[in-house]
Amino acid sequence: MKLSEVQQILDAEVVVGQDQMQKDVYTAFGADLMSDVLAFARPGTMLLTGLTNPQVIRTSEILDIAAIIIVRGKVPPPETIKLAEELNIPILRTRYILFETAGRLYRWGIVGCVDKVDAGKKRG
Amino acid sequence: MPGKSADKKPSFSDTFSVVGGNFDDAGRVSSRIKGILKKMCLPFEVIRKAAICTFEAEMNIVCYAQRGDITLSVDEDRIVIEVVDQGEGIPDIDLAMQAGYSTSTAKIREMGFGAGMGLMNIDRYADDFDITSEVGKGTKLVMIVNITEGS
Amino acid sequence: MELGFIVKNLKLMVRSGSENLTVDVNGGYVGDLLSDVIANSKQGDIWITRQIHQNIVAVATLKDLAGIILVDNNEPARETLEKAIREMVPVMVSELPCFETAGRIYQLIAAREK
Numbered sequence: 374m375k376l377s378e379v380q381q382i383l384d385a386e387v388v389v390g391q392d393q394m395q396k397d398v399y400t401a402f403g404a405d406l407m408s409d410v411l412a413f414a415r416p417g418t419m420l421l422t423g424l425t426n427p428q429v430i431r432t433s434e435i436l437d438i439a440a441i442i443i444v445r446g447k448v449p450p451p452e453t454i455k456l457a458e459e460l461n462i463p464i465l466r467t468r469y470i471l472f473e474t475a476g477r478l479y480r481w482g483i484v485g486c487v488d489k490v491d492a493g494k495k496r497g
Numbered sequence: 498m499p500g501k502s503a504d505k506k507p508s509f510s511d512t513f514s515v516v517g518g519n520f521d522d523a524g525r526v527s528s529r530i531k532g533i534l535k536k537m538c539l540p541f542e543v544i545r546k547a548a549i550c551t552f553e554a555e556m557n558i559v560c561y562a563q564r565g566d567i568t569l570s571v572d573e574d575r576i577v578i579e580v581v582d583q584g585e586g587i588p589d590i591d592l593a594m595q596a597g598y599s600t601s602t603a604k605i606r607e608m609g610f611g612a613g614m615g616l617m618n619i620d621r622y623a624d625d626f627d628i629t630s631e632v633g634k635g636t637k638l639v640m641i642v643n644i645t646e647g648s
Numbered sequence: 649m650e651l652g653f654i655v656k657n658l659k660l661m662v663r664s665g666s667e668n669l670t671v672d673v674n675g676g677y678v679g680d681l682l683s684d685v686i687a688n689s690k691q692g693d694i695w696i697t698r699q700i701h702q703n704i705v706a707v708a709t710l711k712d713l714a715g716i717i718l719v720d721n722n723e724p725a726r727e728t729l730e731k732a733i734r735e736m737v738p739v740m741v742s743e744l745p746c747f748e749t750a751g752r753i754y755q756l757i758a759a760r761e762k
């Protein structure tokens with residue numbers, strides 16, 4: 374699915390990355406905890422979150438997140454937008470809650486994404 | 498100083514400092530290090546593992562220390578990231594390593610961090626991880642990611 | 649829709665509040681920040697989260713939520729479980745990640761409304 378379709382499905386506003394709406398996305402990861410995103414999100418996924426601080430962008434950069442969908446109509450602060458522009462990470466903003474956002478995307482065929490490395494792997 | 502030879506993977510070492518408590522800028526050093534590793538054309542998964550470990554460690558300096566230094570060293574077969582901070586230190590490392598254990602403040606949690614998964618995450622993504630700490634002085638982490646093709 | 653229907657459909661593992669699985673689910677709320685859930689969830693919502701701290705039980709009671717689903721195989725902390733059993737708040741564990749858990753429940757509710 375193209376980001377432009379995601380935008381339509383979520384009735385979203387493109388905050389950063391108007392030029393990247395042709396990007397393809399297949400998976401999504403929903404979380405308000407960046408710790409969780411760092412632990413489990415796979416590269417190339419969309420991040421659905423209610424957080425708007427610049428750390429969300431940093432986290433996305435580190436993990437190669439394809440796009441950030443800010444839910445609940447939250448408005449990202451200027452420092453967040455600036456960093457996203459700098460690092461070229463698209464931000465879409467929807468007024469839907471995370472439940473509705475996930476539901477709509479799921480209905481259109483987006484699937485979940487989790488890194489299945491299990492925690493006790495090395496230390497047994 | 499970065500090695501400038503034409504080798505595919507030159508030996509490299511550089512140190513970056515991190516200021517404690519500066520949340521606006523937190524993660525900058527990790528981004529920088531990730532950029533350096535990308536330029537070396539290392540395998541994607543290797544860069545990703547190293548970046549995640551560095552980021553968690555950097556966040557911990559910002560959250561729990563006054564300042565710290567992150568040293569990145571890369572040679573032919575591995576990436577070594579050494580993180581030394583001057584901070585409060587960790588009284589009980591086994592406890593701190595447990596998933597969910599955290600002394601984070603409300604401010605940290607509002608930013609989506611402080612769920613007590615950082616050290617566990619480092620342990621998971623690093624091929625080798627060592628942590629030592631002295632209360633009132635600081636903490637030292639050594640994280641190693643092996644460079645294996647196609648990993 | 650009855651909570652029990654969701655439990656069956658998603659093969660959730662019920663950890664507490666099994667006496668309350670007949671409660672009616674009106675909608676869903678996904679959130680990991682307690683202050684956000686307190687502010688924005690609605691009565692009868694099923695709450696999807698990865699927070700396992702005992703405060704989640706208090707939030708669910710306060711907001712009259714239908715129950716709490718912990719995603720990604722996260723188990724409730726011991727105090728959380730004790731409190732949830734005492735207060736008969738359904739706490740369930742989903743092996744699916746948050747996105748998928750929410751997506752499926754959304755579908756179930758949407759199908760029912762047709």
Ligand SMILES: Nc1ncnc2c1ncn2[C@@H]1O[C@H](COP(=O)(O)OP(=O)(O)O)[C@@H](O)[C@H]1O
Binds near residue numbers: 553586598611
């Ligand atoms: N560099 C550090 N200096 C002092 N304390 C630390 C440091 N890193 C971690 N800790 C302690 O260990 C706990 C667990 O750390 P971590 O697993 O990263 O989770 P979190 O940062 O989410 O709390 C922290 O809450 C803190 O008490």
Ligand SMILES: [Mg+2]
Binds near residue numbers: 553
């Ligand atoms: Mg941490």
